[in-house]
Amino acid sequence: MNRRSFLSTLTALLGAGGASAATLSLGGQSNTEHRIELLRSPIAGFQYHDGETVWSQLRVADALQLIREADNVHDPRAVRVEWQGHILGYVPRLDNATISYLLDHQQNLQAYITALEESRNPWQRVTFTVHLAT
Template sequence: MVASRVLCLIALLALPTEAATRVRVQSVTVAGLAYHQGAAVWSQLKIGDALSLVHEADNAHDAWAVRVDWQGRTLGYLPREQSAPIAAALDHGRRLTARIAQLREHPNPRERILIEVFVELQTP
């Protein structure tokens, strides 16, 4: 697991800072949906909706925590085991975007929202 995090981080940081394309770097479910506003806005969410990613370096539970927001409301967080490369990329000024890729009814709230994270590249 640590090796895959390191490889993902190296790949994100090695990408050129300028290109006119977007590269998907992660497809992941949202953790903590039941503890934040995700359940309250569930009926309003749509596939393709833009999401904001915020690295919460001062998070008391996880220094690599990446919060997932939708229209100013916190849906949850990237899973702890997958957040470090994204947090590091955000810290290094990478332009990351995210969107809802899939919504599904599921008894486990962590399986309800699948998101995709992209790094935005710009050409020189």
């Protein structure tokens, strides 16, 4: 899905409250709950927070919490990523505009761990995905 069609679909879903998405099929899968993948990314700042402490407990498909930090002095669009109350890091600054906007407008976003890799590079340790549930 290219950016233009993604934004058109997203706008239509948000404007219609998701009601028009009854036949939406993503990735060749058809579900009763429809999800639109908004972001697949590494977690920014993983090395500065609780990531190493909880590394051995993290599993692919674990749910993550997205917490909006509108008062963050470094980035007014900051979105913190947590796992079971532990701060893992942030949605990368270059990718957080849409996610922060949707959180500010109380949209149903779901985030999950999609890959774990034992790497010395903190940008390769945890990959997560954010979906908009419709």
